[in-house]
Amino acid sequence: METVEMNSVSLKRPRSEDDVANADEIKRQKILQKSQAGNDSEQSIETVTEQPEDTKNEIIPNEENEEQEEEELEDSDEDGDPESFADMMKHGLTESDVGITKFVSSHKGFSGILKERYSDFVVHEIGKDGRVSHLDDFSVPVDDEDPSEETFTVLSDEDKQRLEELQLFKNKETSVAIEVIEDTKEKRTVIHQAVKSLFPGLETKTEDRDGKKYIIAYHAAGKKALANPRKHSWPKSRGSYCHFVLYKENKDTMDAINVLSKFLRVKPNIFSYMGTKDKRAITVQEIAVLRITAQRLAHLNKCLMNFKLGNFSYKNHPLKLGELQGNHFTVVLRNITGTDEQVEQAMHSLREIGFINYYGMQRFGTTAVPTYQIGRAILQNNWNEVMDLILKPRPGAEKGYLVKCREEWAKTKDPAAALKKLPVKRCVEGQLLRGLLKFGMKNIISAFGIIPRNNRLMYIHSYQSYVWNNMVSKRIEEYGLRAVPGDLILKGATAVHIEEGDVDNYTIHDVVMPLPGFDVIYPKHKIGEAYKEMLVADNLDINNMRHKIRDYSLSGAYRKIIIRPQNVNWEVVAYDDPKIPLFTTDLDKLEGKPLPVLPTDGKFRALKMEFSLPPSTYATMAIREVLKMDTSIKNQTQLNTTWLR
Secondary structure (H helix, E strand, O other), X not given: OOOOOOOOOOOOEEOOHHHHOOHHHHHHHHHHXXXXXXXXXXXXXXXXXXXXXXXXXXXXXXXXXXXXXXXXXHHOOOOOOHHHHHHHHOOOOOHHHHOOOOOOOOOOOOOOEEOOOHHHEEEEEEEOOOOEOOOOOOOOOOOOOOOOHHHHOOXXXXXXXXXXXXXXXXXXXXXXXXXXXXXXXXXXXXXXXXXXXXXXXXXXXXXXXXXXXXXXXXXXXXXHHHHOOOOOOOOOOOOOXXXXXXXXXXXXXXXXXXXXXXXXXXXXXXXEEOOOOOOOOEXXXXXXXXXXXXXXXHHHHHOOOOEEEEEEEEEOOOOOOOOEEEEEEEEEEEOOOOOHHHHHHHHHHHHHOOEEOOOOHHHHXXXXXXXXXXXXXXXXXXXXXXXXXXXXXXXXXXXXXXXXXXXXXXXXXXXHHHHHOOOOOOOHHHHHHHHHHHHOOOOHHHHHOOOOHHHHHHHHHHHHHXXXXXXXXXXXXXXXXXXXXXXXXXXXXXXXXOOHHHHHHOOHHHEEEEEOOOOOOOOOOHHHHHHHHHHHHOOOOOOOOOOOOHHHOOOOEEEEOEEOOEEEEEEEEEEOOOOOOOOOOHHHHHOOOXXXXXXXXXXXXXXXXXXXXXXXXXXXXXHHHHHOOOOOHHHHHHHHHHXXX
């Protein structure tokens, strides 16, 4: 799966309208106001936990159910002052803990703040045809088959609530009756259209009751109707999939799709996309949805916060994960300390040489138990260790209810008792505890299997990434930035060794290294042996990476060790106000907002940079090479707490 950044590199963030929009940010600001009496600089420490993203900024109509309550609990953060948070983050990971130790450039590093505002980090998806996704058109394709605009307003909120409960089988009613006020044939037709288009799976008929006309809504084909949008209502001449550009702010891709599906009252699995994008950023990407009209999608622009949908078209195919060329990044590093010469050297090196293609810190989690440790235990078939690592108490920054859950587990080893301490059941801990309740403590494998497959595989992929990072650092330390005999290069999809006589035909940019697995080969020099030694130390056999559970068998893969970004551009600008945006977004352009006016000699300097990267590479690792700073949350938190003092 494609990966784009998830965590901010610096946690120094002035108050801005972006941040104050979130309730958890307001808490943090209050904490800092208390700790900074007499300090003019209002800064906040971003509490980082493994958590689903929030949906509180959306207007979710009539959603008072348990699921929303869980989301709100997931979004709430434990209060704590920056000093104690920094103390807790001492238990987190640093780059060296996960093998990130080398740089390729020779320039002197300098400091800067990444994601001071989430709008300082913008991602535009690059499709498989090389086209960069932009939101630049809100118009809807003209289609005589589309319902009238009145379709979206004819039903009352109460009617919509009742219809939604009927559609989702939330009550025992088999039908919903809607009285037709101002009865005309045209009015009845609009209500019929509204029910069928807004609530897929429901059919309608007209009935006379006590001299009044009612539209009766009922289920067309049982529970399958919701998952399979109505086929007969979709014109044959129109492509089955509506493709659109999703512009989102401070939301991750899956969170955005869940919100869209709630508003459209459909299952999230009818949406498809090519890659997941960062939360703390502005991102622009293509989405496809099965048999939902552009008109319905465009209507969401009136009621959704943090999202905009546009550039609609109908096509006959969905989108597939990984079917993209990469992403184009526009990044602002604020309050940089480097001289113009240092910046030029750093950016020239990024453009000409590139950066080490490390897996970024977000691959390994943010708590005191790294995800790669759980992955290693899975590969060792040590299921008691897997259970223990996920559920045991751990030092560091975590939500209060998780702390209580872990304490209960350590005290009782009773999944039911621990689960009672956990109001949010959809987290990994809650899913595992439910599994243990269902299958028993002697069947941890089946209990663990309740966790969604992608989440389970994340752990073993994290271990692969951990090995790869460490081996690449050893490779660069041993042989530098040149291709050497025994290195691996790809010929098509096949890896081959560089022979002595061919070494001059290749550069470091051709060299790949394997993620460990049963279907890869290893370098024929010291690093090949280093792979074996590292896995032996972890009680694993590099020659037997097949697991008795097929899902956890690792075939392996190859990854370039140096990435040279494309389309690299940069500019140093001066500014006075840390709240002012330093470039215009797609939405700014659509709304006609002018370019920000910047002073020629401001109090602060910022580095604006643009570059394109292939899928599965980490922009934070490119930025790390420019700044030569540790991008771990642990390191940045310690730096910022010192700065606050």
